[in-house]
Amino acid sequence: MAxxxxxxxxxxxxxxxxxEQSTTAALAVLGLGAASLAVIIxxxxxxxxxxGFIPVDNVIEGFQSSAMKAVxxxxxxxxxxxxxxxxxxxxxxxxxxxxxxxxxxxxxxMLAVALGAFLVWFSxxxxxxxxxxxxxxxxxxxxxPHFFNGAKNTLVLAFSSEVLGIVLGLLLAVLALSKRAVVRxxxxxxxxxxxGTPLVWQISFIGVALPIGFGLDIGPYQAGIAALGLxxxxxxxxxxxxxxxxxxxxxxxxxxxxxxxxxxxxxxxxIPQGIRRVIPPLMNEFVILVKDTALILLLGLTSSQRDLMTxxxxxxxxxxxxxxxxxxxxxxLVITLPLIRLVNSLEKRLRSGLVGIGA
Amino acid sequence: MSPSKxxxxxxxxxxxxxxxxTLIRLxxxxxxxGHNHVLKGIDLEVQAGSVVVIIGxxxxxxxxxxxxxxxxxxxxxxxxxxxxxxxxxxxxDLNKVRTDIGIVFQSFNLFPHKTAVGNxxxxxxxxxxxxxxxxxxxxxxxxxxxxxxxxxxxxxxxxSGGQQQRVAIARALAMRPKLMLFDEVTSALDPELxxxxxxxxxxxxxxxxxxVIVTHEMGFxxxxxxxxxxxxxxxxxxxxxxxxxxxxxxxxxTKDFLSHVL
Numbered sequence: 127m128a129x130x131x132x133x134x135x136x137x138x139x140x141x142x143x144x145x146e147q148s149t150t151a152a153l154a155v156l157g158l159g160a161a162s163l164a165v166i167i168x169x170x171x172x173x174x175x176x177x178g179f180i181p182v183d184n185v186i187e188g189f190q191s192s193a194m195k196a197v198x199x200x201x202x203x204x205x206x207x208x209x210x211x212x213x214x215x216x217x218x219x220x221x222x223x224x225x226x227x228x229x230x231x232x233x234x235x236m237l238a239v240a241l242g243a244f245l246v247w248f249s250x251x252x253x254x255x256x257x258x259x260x261x262x263x264x265x266x267x268x269x270x271p272h273f274f275n276g277a278k279n280t281l282v283l284a285f286s287s288e289v290l291g292i293v294l295g296l297l298l299a300v301l302a303l304s305k306r307a308v309v310r311x312x313x314x315x316x317x318x319x320x321x322g323t324p325l326v327w328q329i330s331f332i333g334v335a336l337p338i339g340f341g342l343d344i345g346p347y348q349a350g351i352a353a354l355g356l357x358x359x360x361x362x363x364x365x366x367x368x369x370x371x372x373x374x375x376x377x378x379x380x381x382x383x384x385x386x387x388x389x390x391x392x393x394x395x396x397i398p399q400g401i402r403r404v405i406p407p408l409m410n411e412f413v414i415l416v417k418d419t420a421l422i423l424l425l426g427l428t429s430s431q432r433d434l435m436t437x438x439x440x441x442x443x444x445x446x447x448x449x450x451x452x453x454x455x456x457x458x459l460v461i462t463l464p465l466i467r468l469v470n471s472l473e474k475r476l477r478s479g480l481v482g483i484g485a
Numbered sequence: 486m487s488p489s490k491x492x493x494x495x496x497x498x499x500x501x502x503x504x505x506x507t508l509i510r511l512x513x514x515x516x517x518x519g520h521n522h523v524l525k526g527i528d529l530e531v532q533a534g535s536v537v538v539i540i541g542x543x544x545x546x547x548x549x550x551x552x553x554x555x556x557x558x559x560x561x562x563x564x565x566x567x568x569x570x571x572x573x574x575x576x577x578d579l580n581k582v583r584t585d586i587g588i589v590f591q592s593f594n595l596f597p598h599k600t601a602v603g604n605x606x607x608x609x610x611x612x613x614x615x616x617x618x619x620x621x622x623x624x625x626x627x628x629x630x631x632x633x634x635x636x637x638x639x640x641x642x643x644x645s646g647g648q649q650q651r652v653a654i655a656r657a658l659a660m661r662p663k664l665m666l667f668d669e670v671t672s673a674l675d676p677e678l679x680x681x682x683x684x685x686x687x688x689x690x691x692x693x694x695x696x697v698i699v700t701h702e703m704g705f706x707x708x709x710x711x712x713x714x715x716x717x718x719x720x721x722x723x724x725x726x727x728x729x730x731x732x733x734x735x736x737x738x739t740k741d742f743l744s745h746v747l
Contacts (some may be wrong), residue, residue, distance in 0.1 A: 228496035249621055255735045307509060374592075376590055376594035378651075379590070379594065380595075380596070381596075381608075382655075383555055383557060383583055383586070383610060384584070384607075384608035384660060385580050385583045385611060385612040385613075386580065386608060386612055390611055390612070394596075395596050398598050399598055402598065446695050
């Protein structure tokens with residue numbers, strides 16, 4: 127290590143430093159671990175691709191081929207070597223970097239062994255039956271547009287009910303925070319009712335029982351938005367209430383002592399801060415809402431109104447091909463994963479205090 | 486109001502009560518927090534133009550006493566009058582009265598989601614109903630007065646404690662109050678930031694603002710105060726000229742307190 131430097135600079139911790147700190151043994155373990163997992167994942171994908179995905183018999187042949195077995199066993203053996211090397215050697219590594227590399231290699235090796243062993247077991251068993259039901263891609267492409275339409279409907283349903291839920295929820299939160307019991311009580315009753323009964327019940331009641339009982343002419347789509355929105359209102363009311371209550375008492379005192387009324391103080395001082403604090407939990411509610419839209423399948427939508435779940439299950443029921451179920455899950459993930467990422471990054475920003483800045 | 490006074494932004498206060506007239510009157514004020522009897526029968530008059538400093542051991546009720554003056558604490562018993570209006574009368578519009586009484590807090594209580602200038606303009610626009618340009622103009626004048634013109638666009642989190650407190654003072658002054666209340670405004674500040682806030686307050690006192698100040702800064706109390714109250718156990722124990730009280734406290738409790746803090 128440098129001993130006599132005129133000005134002490136922060137020690138460099140870049141790529142070259144990492145290379146310098148590594149040892150051959152550590153890099154070998156890391157490389158083996160990474161290679162074993164790559165062989166299992168990329169190798170098996172390559173084998174399946176070389177056999178082709180349509181018709182379904184190709185997929186079955188691919189799984190049962192000797193090439194598949196060779197690839198999987200090779201990956202498992204590589205993984206075992208990586209695990210053995212990393213497990214046995216990580217404590218004797220001379221630097222922290224080398225130790226971390228050895229541990230990472232061993233863990234990657236474990237993942238490869240587990241995944242490889244599962245695939246060996248899977249392709250040796252009743253793989254034909256599973257693949258025939260869940261990986262039969264012939265005839266799915268004409269239905270892809272329906273999935274896009276379903277995703278659009280899911281988003282529209284989730285977004286409309288979220289808007290309804292946020293507006294109503296904020297109002298309920300303010301009422302629930304009143305110091306007057308007569309104002310609080312109805313808001314609490316509403317919140318507790320919608321938090322205390324199953325969403326499935328609420329959707330069927332609003333979508334089926336209410337139209338019959340009151341002779342209302344509301345479509346299943348509108349009823350779905352109403353039910354999901356009324357439910358979301360109860361949950362977001364609790365989120366808003368927590369956010370508003372988390373604002374220091376001094377903020378209300380400062381606003382009131384400037385001559386603001388209680389409602390002006392709420393409107394200009396308290397609620398803007400409260401809302402900022404609850405953006406991540408509110409967005410979490412939205413992710414949940416995206417998935418809860420699946421429940422309106424109960425209401426019997428017309429084909430253009432169908433959401434992702436309804437499209438998938440209808441397609442599966444009509445064709446006896448359950449591949450559509452997997453496609454449905456993929457559709458939900460395409461929507462929810464970016465949202466989850468967004469929530470996490472917002473939470474990070476909030477923790478670092480940056481959300482306080484900027485209007 | 487003379488033209489020379491109107492030139493200075495803080496002096497162009499609306500109809501400041503003539504010096505010597507009673508601005509605040511407390512009659513038999515008691516305050517209980519639960520079973521804790523915090524104020525035990527306070528009778529007090531504050532004259533316009535005076536600078537009243539309240540000192541006393543912690544828990545003596547000095548902050549509560551200050552906060553009854555703008556009804557942030559409602560007296561459990563007794564009456565509070567401001568400029569002849571009874572604040573303890575339920576029919577009094579407190580929101581209107583409070584525009585005449587500025588208060589600055591120990592913990593600043595700036596709105597963190599608004600800039601320095603935004604902190605000031607919000608009440609000017611929403612309470613005094615000034616239009617946007619006028620409010621902004623007045624806010625900038627007020628920031629200049631506390632020496633923070635260049636920080637107008639900064640958020641509270643970007644300001645030092647002393648700067649935040651000066652913005653808080655500017656926010657209260659922009660309402661052009663007849664009375665300013667200060668509740669231990671330097672207690673949360675790092676020692677090197679106390680001076681700038683005290684200087685701002687001294688300037689304000691020199692301009693003739695009526696002030697009631699709860700503080701632990703004894704030097705400031707002696708130098709700036711025109712009248713000193715010593716509170717202990719929810720009562721006003723001593724009331725008089727600060728220099729005399731500091732030199733020759735009459736009551737044993739005052740002597741004891743001063744010997745600990747000086």
